[in-house]
Amino acid sequence: MSLEELEWLLERIAKQVQERKQIVNKFTNVKYMNEQLVAMATDLDIQTEINSINNEFSITEMDGLEKL
Template sequence: MESRQAIMNSLHLLKIEHDLRVLSLEELEWLLERIGKQVQERKQIANKFGDVKYMNKQLAAMASDLDIQLENDSINNEFGVTEMDGLEKL
């Protein structure tokens, strides 16, 4: 027995399939290309963010990046005054 969500997905997919029948061949080819690109982009993003080693390398690279360090220092200097407003005791 299918779950309610699976049935709803199937209904949405059936509607999409029905709507596709009115498109021209050129429109279908364009849509297919766009769908393919979106699938590849989502796979790449899922693989990158699911890969802890990749994320750790990216964080390490950011931490050692001089431009990022300078920007962090600038932000710390800009907001350093607010650290003395007494809120740190809350």
């Protein structure tokens, strides 16, 4: 292969490696966020706050609008 062809090939490989790293990072971030959501869902303080918010806004749920 010529030097130009080798350079082209190396650039393509580097680009593919970067794209795969980004995909892996996205999956890692999604996994981490899911773990955090599970932790939040089981946190008693957060559950208490959600119940408080739901109670505070329960009146607005009686506004006569149908759920979509």
